[in-house]
Amino acid sequence: xxxxxxxxxxKLHVSKTTVSWVLSGKGNEKGISLTTQEKIMTCAKEMxxxxxxxxxxxxxxxxxxxxxILPDISDSFYSQxxxxxxxxxxxxxxxxxxxxxxxEKEREERMIDLFRARQVDGIIIAPTxxxxxxxxxxxxxxxxxxxxxxxxxELKIPYVIIDNEDSSxxxxxxxxxxxxxKIAIITTNSYLKTMSMRxxxxxxxxxxxxxxVDTKLxxxxxxxxxxxxxxxxxxxxxREVPDINGFFFTTHILALEAFQYFHExxxxxxxxxxxxxxxxxPTFRVLAPQIHTARMPIEEMSREIVNILTLQIEQKQDKMNxxxxxxxxxxxxxxxxx
Amino acid sequence: xxxxxxxxxxKLHVSKTTVSWVLSGKGNEKGISLTTQEKIMTCAKEMxxxxxxxxxxxxxxxxxxxxxILPDISDSFYSQxxxxxxxxxxxxxxxxxxxxxxxEKEREERMIDLFRARQVDGIIIAPTxxxxxxxxxxxxxxxxxxxxxxxxxELKIPYVIIDNEDSSxxxxxxxxxxxxxKIAIITTNSYLKTMSMRxxxxxxxxxxxxxxVDTKLxxxxxxxxxxxxxxxxxxxxxREVPDINGFFFTTHILALEAFQYFHExxxxxxxxxxxxxxxxxPTFRVLAPQIHTARMPIEEMSREIVNILTLQIEQKQDKMNxxxxxxxxxxxxxxxxx
DNA sequence: CTGAAAGCGCTTACAG
DNA sequence: CTGAAAGCGCTTACAG
Numbered sequence: 001x002x003x004x005x006x007x008x009x010x011k012l013h014v015s016k017t018t019v020s021w022v023l024s025g026k027g028n029e030k031g032i033s034l035t036t037q038e039k040i041m042t043c044a045k046e047m048x049x050x051x052x053x054x055x056x057x058x059x060x061x062x063x064x065x066x067x068x069i070l071p072d073i074s075d076s077f078y079s080q081x082x083x084x085x086x087x088x089x090x091x092x093x094x095x096x097x098x099x100x101x102x103x104e105k106e107r108e109e110r111m112i113d114l115f116r117a118r119q120v121d122g123i124i125i126a127p128t129x130x131x132x133x134x135x136x137x138x139x140x141x142x143x144x145x146x147x148x149x150x151x152x153x154e155l156k157i158p159y160v161i162i163d164n165e166d167s168s169x170x171x172x173x174x175x176x177x178x179x180x181x182k183i184a185i186i187t188t189n190s191y192l193k194t195m196s197m198r199x200x201x202x203x204x205x206x207x208x209x210x211x212x213v214d215t216k217l218x219x220x221x222x223x224x225x226x227x228x229x230x231x232x233x234x235x236x237x238x239r240e241v242p243d244i245n246g247f248f249f250t251t252h253i254l255a256l257e258a259f260q261y262f263h264e265x266x267x268x269x270x271x272x273x274x275x276x277x278x279x280x281x282p283t284f285r286v287l288a289p290q291i292h293t294a295r296m297p298i299e300e301m302s303r304e305i306v307n308i309l310t311l312q313i314e315q316k317q318d319k320m321n322x323x324x325x326x327x328x329x330x331x332x333x334x335x336x337x338x
Numbered sequence: 339x340x341x342x343x344x345x346x347x348x349k350l351h352v353s354k355t356t357v358s359w360v361l362s363g364k365g366n367e368k369g370i371s372l373t374t375q376e377k378i379m380t381c382a383k384e385m386x387x388x389x390x391x392x393x394x395x396x397x398x399x400x401x402x403x404x405x406x407i408l409p410d411i412s413d414s415f416y417s418q419x420x421x422x423x424x425x426x427x428x429x430x431x432x433x434x435x436x437x438x439x440x441x442e443k444e445r446e447e448r449m450i451d452l453f454r455a456r457q458v459d460g461i462i463i464a465p466t467x468x469x470x471x472x473x474x475x476x477x478x479x480x481x482x483x484x485x486x487x488x489x490x491x492e493l494k495i496p497y498v499i500i501d502n503e504d505s506s507x508x509x510x511x512x513x514x515x516x517x518x519x520k521i522a523i524i525t526t527n528s529y530l531k532t533m534s535m536r537x538x539x540x541x542x543x544x545x546x547x548x549x550x551v552d553t554k555l556x557x558x559x560x561x562x563x564x565x566x567x568x569x570x571x572x573x574x575x576x577r578e579v580p581d582i583n584g585f586f587f588t589t590h591i592l593a594l595e596a597f598q599y600f601h602e603x604x605x606x607x608x609x610x611x612x613x614x615x616x617x618x619x620p621t622f623r624v625l626a627p628q629i630h631t632a633r634m635p636i637e638e639m640s641r642e643i644v645n646i647l648t649l650q651i652e653q654k655q656d657k658m659n660x661x662x663x664x665x666x667x668x669x670x671x672x673x674x675x676x
Numbered sequence: 677c678t679g680a681a682a683g684c685g686c687t688t689a690c691a692g
Numbered sequence: 693c694t695g696a697a698a699g700c701g702c703t704t705a706c707a708g
Contacts, residue, residue: 055685079417098436393701
């Protein structure tokens, strides 16, 4: 049995109240005599006392915990976000519970419920494509939460995203400046706002350079079974537009799969094509040293996410309701590798 | 305010006891009339009741939560482990709290304490190099935990590791069979048992093929600032042994850095050297299609880890003390790519 | 078939 | 300077 406040109180013939105050650092504030304080402190050490945070939370109504729900913790982007969010959360005095939704609606909703049942003070979530219902519920109930990565413009909810349209524009425009006219876009999940914005940026870059948007150069890869699917897509595009000279990938996963395909086919893609990709990963330095990338501002995103969430938590505690603008759109840092 | 058992009880003019039993599925067992049960169920739905798991845990003494402490959640190996461990834990009815130690002793110990204060039922930890004191404490107090990845043979504690010595032997032996005689080992943190075992395997492979172990071919990369350090190490080895024809990397991180270096220097490493590495990652398929690897048995490790932990948790609850062998050593699956 | 009561380990007005 | 008491939201013997 772990020792409790009561054990210490009994042993020292003082009240639980006194022990509680001393151990939570309110000894001076409450005017407990120094001798008593010292007795209690040493006794706590001796008996190896550790407070039961569950009991404390039950009382105070706040657990000092934030829940993070990710589609897939083993994905490099999400796991980097997890790392930074944890660091930021800690700066605000919160610890993090992380879990995966597997991009499944049912599982995601269960996780939201589970987190709430465990009394986390707020939830950070990279929603699946389907999510809204539970998210709307959190909004309606005034439960603190913030979304990132995916984006539901129709819902007025707190979110942090990157400027997908502009980052895409910059990258594709740069490819064009460098003389690439026939640029394919390889994308997926285009019904997601984040993805459609990337397409918009691609389109705007072409149009502002008087290049006609060619549907033959549009490659939509299905999310399911994308590893096979992308091969078909690439082959079709190369067949239909033999003089293609650029690729814009909307995710690093697609780029990696494409490079693998090029590699297997012996296509010298680094020489042959101008390359650009949303999201930068270390592997690119070796695989595609000249790819232009938009680097996700992981640190900045994490900081904003945690800020927005803790703001809500504090507001809720103070019963204030000054809902400022709880969303933000961040720029990627674009890297040109010429 | 969220609705509680009491709210439902008051509204329906029954006791909290009855409500609790019905809602926790013990209605029939306790012989609550069906009408009452139904009233309670619908009322709970209407009032949007969700149990407070903290309160339940405080009572039952078990939180249904397992803590996972990783050196770095953004590392691909650890994040894959996290994913699989979560899946396995769920099969046993536990949810997972994940946190990073940053490989810092002080932080790791704080996290152990924090988890215990939050009453997790057990801890899974990939220890830092320094860890023992808190780990010994958990052992002494009979607190359920299990270690993986790193290994303290002198402590009799539950662990799950891979067969580092044999995997290394297999890989290096294969390189030799393929005609590579001058094989360098690139390693780091050699004071760790897991790492020294990999060296042992390398040595055994050479010796069993009557090849003299040449210290010139030994490359120890410091963990701190390894990105610069590895360049020095590689340059030194290549200078001292110009006819080197094989590399054995003890981690994928070292391999990636080396490939980057080779790439920058224009060294056609795929043609020039036989390559082998502990741990397989997707990038290798493109970067080094012919590298031989030992794949970490992520699923199997996760399964064993969770098994060992839940076994302890259950034993503790049942007050049994049949400590069986709570450790296991798993084989990697070796992939030769000739 | 149902309820009153004690308790899990804390915190916090309130009283002296 | 210190303590008795109520309460956070549950569960669970015990009693009828």
